Amino acid sequence: MNAARCHCGKPESYSDCCGRFLAKQAFASTAEQLMRSRYSAFVESNEAYLRESWHPDSRPSRIRFDPEQRWLGLTIKATTDGGDMDNRGTVEFVARYKVAGKGYRLHELSRFEKIEGRWYYLDGEHL
Numbered sequence: 001m002n003a004a005r006c007h008c009g010k011p012e013s014y015s016d017c018c019g020r021f022l023a024k025q026a027f028a029s030t031a032e033q034l035m036r037s038r039y040s041a042f043v044e045s046n047e048a049y050l051r052e053s054w055h056p057d058s059r060p061s062r063i064r065f066d067p068e069q070r071w072l073g074l075t076i077k078a079t080t081d082g083g084d085m086d087n088r089g090t091v092e093f094v095a096r097y098k099v100a101g102k103g104y105r106l107h108e109l110s111r112f113e114k115i116e117g118r119w120y121y122l123d124g125e126h127l
Contacts, residue, residue, distance in 0.1 A: 031082025
């Protein structure tokens with residue numbers, strides 16, 4: 001999978017993009033990078049990474065995956081703050097997926113917070 005394009009839609013290989021975060025070789029340096037890596041984790045049904053990257057104040061005890069759900073793509077619509085020098089940021093995105101052959105869109109404005117130099121997903125508002 002190393003040479004394959006990343007799930008998140010960036011032109012880099014998976015290993016150079018989101019794969020390094022899921023493999024715990026690095027931490028996302030921006031809220032958008034964390035958003036993209038979390039999308040890749042959903043594609044791979046990687047519950048451990050999703051829980052670790054979820055803010056401790058809102059982290060669920062368990063994440064359930066639908067085995068029939070197939071993720072089709074991610075589009076980042078907008079970002080506000082969430083850079084190296086910020087402690088908070090938002091990412092508006094649309095994630096497309098199918099369940100049992102029917103297409104869906106998840107349109108969300110996600111909030112992120114940096115704690116001790118590391119970004120976490122706090123929560124999101126469905127748009």
